[in-house]
Amino acid sequence: MDAEAAKELGKLLGAGLSMGLGAIGPGVGLGIMIGKALESIARQPEVAGDVRTNMFIGIGVTEAVALYAFVVALILIFVA
Numbered sequence: 001m002d003a004e005a006a007k008e009l010g011k012l013l014g015a016g017l018s019m020g021l022g023a024i025g026p027g028v029g030l031g032i033m034i035g036k037a038l039e040s041i042a043r044q045p046e047v048a049g050d051v052r053t054n055m056f057i058g059i060g061v062t063e064a065v066a067l068y069a070f071v072v073a074l075i076l077i078f079v080a
Contacts, residue, residue, distance in 0.1 A: 015073040022069020
């Protein structure tokens with residue numbers, strides 16, 4: 001394997017690891033957050049609107065982490 005092929009392989013492996021590992025945290029976080037929100041709505045249905053609003057704000061923040069990992073993966077593929 002020549003140096004250029006090794007460099008390309010390193011870029012692709014780095015991008016794959018970046019996206020794969022960067023998606024684990026948000027996936028676990030979203031699962032826990034949505035599960036707890038459903039649990040709290042089941043316990044107190046009268047506060048469902050407030051819980052749902054806060055849950056959607058948390059989902060947006062959590063998804064931003066996955067988008068950052070995606071951007072890093074794209075930078076590794078096309079820029080580095």
